[in-house]
Amino acid sequence: MPEYKAPLRDMRFVTHEVLDAEQQFQALPGYEEATADLVDAILEEGAKFCEGVLAPLNRSGDQEGCRWSEEGVTTPSGFKQAYQQFVENGWPALAADVEAGGQGMPNLLGIIFNEMGGSANWAWMMYPGLSHGAVKTIEAHGTPQQKETFLTKLVSGEWTGTMCLTESHCGSDLGLLRTKAEPRADGSYSISGQKIFISAGEHDMTDNIVHIVLARLPDAPAGTKGISLFIVPKMLVNEDGSLGEHNNVHCASIEHKMGIHGNATCVLNFDGATGYLIGPENRGLNCMFTFMNTARIGTAVQGLAHAEQSFQGALAYARERLAMRSLSGPKNPDGAADPIIVHPDVRRMLLTQKAFSEGGRALVYYLALQGDIVDKGTEDEAKAADDLMSLLTPIAKAFLTEVGFECANHGVQVFGGHGYISEWGMEQIVRDARISMLYEGTTGIQAIDLLGRKVLGSGGQMLLQFTSIIDAFCQANTAEEDKPFIDALNSAKNDWLELSMKIGEAALQNPEEAGAASVDYLMYSGYVTLAYFWARMAVIARQNLDGGEADFYRAKLMTAEFYFKRLLPRTRSLKATMLSGADTVMQMPEELFAF
Known part of the structure; x- marks a missing residue:
């Protein structure tokens, strides 16, 4: 299995030298304390956690997978303990608002940590990863009471969040969804329907999971104009903040997948579950885009993470594996053959991985910095940064996942026949990477969004x-x-x-x-x-x-x-x-x- 080491020198290069992040942060109110020294210290501690705690669980989590029963989903051995350490160390709150219990650090630091965690163990990182989108959605569209009830627990990591969009008959065409929301006298709603492909929809890491759910109100307009958005917790929350009874949200099954076996991809049944409207009626898809755009940047990180992970594994192997002699003469004359890194085709693959991972890192970090400007900049600065993000997010999501998958395949190729054998860990990267071009909008959907809506539109x-x-x-x-x-x-x-x-x-x-x-x-x-x-x-x-x-x-x-x-x-x-x-x-x- 490749031994992941966070590329801290390159992370510092992009952050400090290419993006000049410290100077940018000094101009953004609330981020002044994010000096280069503090950023470096946080990254070093993050690297220790990701290398020492998450990476060792990557292969075992893939082999063991998740287990479903009527009582719930059990995650692979060590996942729950790693999550407890993650929460105790304060990582979920790193880039969240201070008012909600966060540490108030820039989004850029959160993205860098997500890259390290995702490169070390993508399946594990998906559990807290979707919480960021739930936090952003409630921050942007929630009522004060909803923020008080749900936001602090999500920020701390005590609870996790999901987004529940698609259904078996509609895929990406959300205008066809059928999940219903019936109003109740107390102002809540009864949510009924089935959602599929819900990453981290059920697990044993936290006591509560906050689902952000798309559903239709009675007499709502047809198509996407008739969709509303709801907060539907797994466990109801009492007025004092304690957990109440189960909320009629049931995991009917978990998918048997090509990869990311350590993450539970769930079929969720909402059987008259209690939900709370978030945002205006029939404007749910607009509100959900807050979550979806966050998730799309997160998926771009997946492309980067798998390029980096595969590059590290391939590079280490290419330096040690002896096979044939260099075309220009022996480079290891005392050995039986030369290390394969001397061969031009192996170098072509390694340099392709290196170029895409390091270039992708610069793009993703740049996007994260634009997000910080949207949050903290002046009105004009925020508008310009938001427009840049609108253009570059579909590019980052689709392009980086496509080339990340290419890099994962190069990793298998560098290993030759050993790359096809599971014990080396390279084929797992290919399996885990393949989903990235599908969820959060396929490459084709991102492409028509870019060309049709962003450029021509x-x-x-x-x-x-x-x-x-x-x-x-x-x-x-x-x-x-x-x-x-x-x-x-x-x-x-x-x-x-x-x-x-x-x-x-x-x-x-x-x-x-x-x-x-x-x-x-x-x-x-x-x-x-x-x-x-x-x-x-x-x-x-x-x-x-x-x-x-x-x-x-x-x-x-x-x-x-x-x-x-x-x-x-x-x-x-x-x-x-x-x-x-x-x-x-x-x-x-x-x-x-x-x-």
Whole structure:
């Protein structure tokens, strides 16, 4: 099993050198205490917990899995004890508001901790992970009484939260959901229906689970305009805050899944359970997007985590495994063969993993910082940051999970036949990573959201906001040594704008053009977005080559060169497929698919 070690040096590089987080925090009221020294101290302690407590449970949790009975779900051995330690150490409250019992640290620190925890043990990290979305939703839309009843316990980690959206017949088309909410005389609602694919929907880690549930009121409009949002706790809460009776929320079964075996994916039956309306009637989907956007960034972290985890395992193996001789002559003349890291194809896979994990880290941390600006910045700053997040969140979620899965497969390939054997742990990463392209909106759904809603729907304004940032960066960095990166980035950015316009014009004539181009468009957008961050990192690395950590910066510069010469050129084929038109996808009659 790969031994996870938090990449603290690279985390500090992105946080302090690329994003200049300390200076950003000084300008955000309430975050002034988040100095570089404090951030580093928190990350070091977080690394100890994730490496020493969570990582050792990763393989055993996969092998043991969760167990269902009529009494509830039992998590794998050690999971409950790890969660108790997690709560005792205050990690759930790290980035939560002080008013709700949190520590008031920036969202960025929470995301960094989530990366470490997810890389160490993604299945375990999902249990507290969904609580963040529940907290955000109640903070944004809950009444004072709802906040008093539920928020403090969620922030402390004493309770966990879930989101309950989909049903067996509707999948991602939530306009078809049937769960009902009948009003009661006391102001509460009777919630009846069944929800599926509920991650961490039932477990033995906490005494209560707060479900955020979509349901329909009587006589509600059809489709998505008739959906409301409810808080439905597993256990009812008495007026004094103590737990009351069970709330008629039952786990009917847990799914038998390809991966993340240590996390319970539940079918939940709501049998007249007591629920409390959160937000306005028939505006539930709008309120739920607070939760969904938080979860989508969390899933982007999963893509990053599995790229990093697989890279660490593959790198350690490639340094030790002896096979064949280098094409340019022996590199280990005293051994029977050379370590496989000398072979070009192995290096190609390792550098692909390294480029995507380090580039993805910069993108995810940048998004987290924008979230901090949304929370604490001025009105204008918050609006600009929110628009950036709206554009970049579908890119981060879909692109990073797609390339994270690619990296997981590279890890198996580096191990050769041993990668296919479970005891090495590499195949588990592939199984665990595969879900990331499905939940919280598939790659196709993220793609049409990006192209249809964010880019074309804003008349290109959201895209122009980000490309203007790229323009400013390119104009500010004119050193001859940086020219290869700047020129390539600028060219890809110009193509991005031109492609957006061409697809938009074609979609005016035939709406299917947008759908046919959308996934390729999203992947193209991801490659250009990462090129921006790699160019930023390359400039900083070049400026520090003569310092005391020359090897770190040399490696960063070489990885940037690999990204621009080996990975960014993938955009050329994506451009060709985008412009090939919808007919190649849509012209075949349905009945001919069988031939």
